[in-house]
Amino acid sequence: MNDIDDNPTPQGDLALQTVAMPRDTNPSGDIFGGWLVSQMDLAGMVTASEVAGGRVATVAIEGMAFLTPVHVGAVVSCYCDVLEIGRSSIRIVVEVWINSKHDGEPIKVTEGDFVFVAIDETGRTRAIKR
Numbered sequence: 001m002n003d004i005d006d007n008p009t010p011q012g013d014l015a016l017q018t019v020a021m022p023r024d025t026n027p028s029g030d031i032f033g034g035w036l037v038s039q040m041d042l043a044g045m046v047t048a049s050e051v052a053g054g055r056v057a058t059v060a061i062e063g064m065a066f067l068t069p070v071h072v073g074a075v076v077s078c079y080c081d082v083l084e085i086g087r088s089s090i091r092i093v094v095e096v097w098i099n100s101k102h103d104g105e106p107i108k109v110t111e112g113d114f115v116f117v118a119i120d121e122t123g124r125t126r127a128i129k130r
């Protein structure tokens with residue numbers, strides 16, 4: 001995982017942008033980690049589907065850490081960078097960034113390595129065309 005201080009700008013391309021809503025909070029009013037993972041999975045799926053030219057499934061999520069809380073109303077941006085393309089798999093680092101409530105500076109919230117697999121209509125793996 002990249003160190004937040006060594007990597008002050010997003011890595012990769014913007015794949016998904018959304019707003020953290022009150023419905024995405026737990027009873028204490030904090031945004032759920034699971035909601036963020038869901039957004040990251042969607043962002044990764046968009047990028048992986050483009051690379052794979054069709055249907056993909058998430059096979060693994062590795063090495064995640066939540067670095068800073070997300071507040072309701074924050075614009076949540078997911079950036080994807082393709083790290084590796086195998087026979088059927090695509091490894092993507094997904095980073096989530098928000099802007100600081102105080103000074104508007106971009107802040108990295110979390111990142112994780114997501115592995116997607118290209119699958120056919122029956123759900124079996126398929127080779128990615130290059």
Ligand SMILES: CC(=O)SCCNC(=O)CCNC(=O)[C@H](O)C(C)(C)COP(=O)(O)OP(=O)(O)OC[C@H]1O[C@@H](n2cnc3c(N)ncnc32)[C@H](O)[C@@H]1OP(=O)(O)O
Pocket residue numbers: 045056057058059060085086087088089090115117119123124125
């Ligand atoms: C967007 C969504 O659909 S989210 C839904 C949640 N995800 C799912 O339902 C997927 C459930 N899993 C599956 O259906 C199956 O595991 C499949 C079809 C994805 C893969 O089937 P497998 O029998 O594991 O395939 P196989 O062993 O050939 O591995 C396929 C590729 O995935 C890679 N892979 C498999 N497991 C892992 C893992 N845990 N971590 C990293 N890579 C992995 C393999 O290295 C291989 O890569 P390569 O083809 O580039 O060499």
